[in-house]
Amino acid sequence: MLRRQTYHAKAGDLEKSWHVVDAEDISLGRLASDVAVILMGKHRPEYTPHTDTGDFVIVTNAGKVGLTGNKATQKLKTHYTGYPGGLKAETYGSVRDRRPEKLIEDAVRRMLPKNRLGRQMLKKLKVYPGAEHPHQAQQPKTMTV
Numbered sequence: 001m002l003r004r005q006t007y008h009a010k011a012g013d014l015e016k017s018w019h020v021v022d023a024e025d026i027s028l029g030r031l032a033s034d035v036a037v038i039l040m041g042k043h044r045p046e047y048t049p050h051t052d053t054g055d056f057v058i059v060t061n062a063g064k065v066g067l068t069g070n071k072a073t074q075k076l077k078t079h080y081t082g083y084p085g086g087l088k089a090e091t092y093g094s095v096r097d098r099r100p101e102k103l104i105e106d107a108v109r110r111m112l113p114k115n116r117l118g119r120q121m122l123k124k125l126k127v128y129p130g131a132e133h134p135h136q137a138q139q140p141k142t143m144t145v
Contacts, residue, residue, distance in 0.1 A: 009048040014041075016124075018056045018140035020133070023104065024064040026145050031065065032107035034145045039112065039121045052117060056124045058140055062100035063129040067092055077106075101127035 019038055023031055037043055041053030067075075072093030079088045095103050104127050112118035126135065 020140040036111035
């Protein structure tokens with residue numbers, strides 16, 4: 001009788017590919033969830049939970065990402081400095097205008113595993129506020145969301 005064994009991908013077994021996504025007029029949550037799946041490697045049949053099997057993702061036009069409803073004016077991004085009275089709050093619309101790459105990076109980071117592997121996966125995310133990116137040499141494939 002033939003005994004089948006479960007395949008576990010090793011760190012250097014898989015060839016990493018590059019994907020590029022245009023974030024213009026795409027909802028922030030939908031974009032972040034699709035990007036997180038690619039970074040984790042869940043789109044591959046060789047997906048292994050304890051190994052980084054994901055690909056690189058380039059997000060362009062981050063400054064034009066969509067926020068549905070009143071999120072641009074009502075939803076707040078907060079940060080506590082650790083000091084009394086040090087709670088800083090800023091609307092998502094002003095964060096999108098000032099640092100759009102931070103908005104997408106935070107949304108994707110929260111959808112990745114909360115451990116060393118998740119931090120390693122996040123390093124494969126490249127976000128740019130405009131349409132240009134310096135990764136043409138990697139020949140990225142266009143990804144639709």
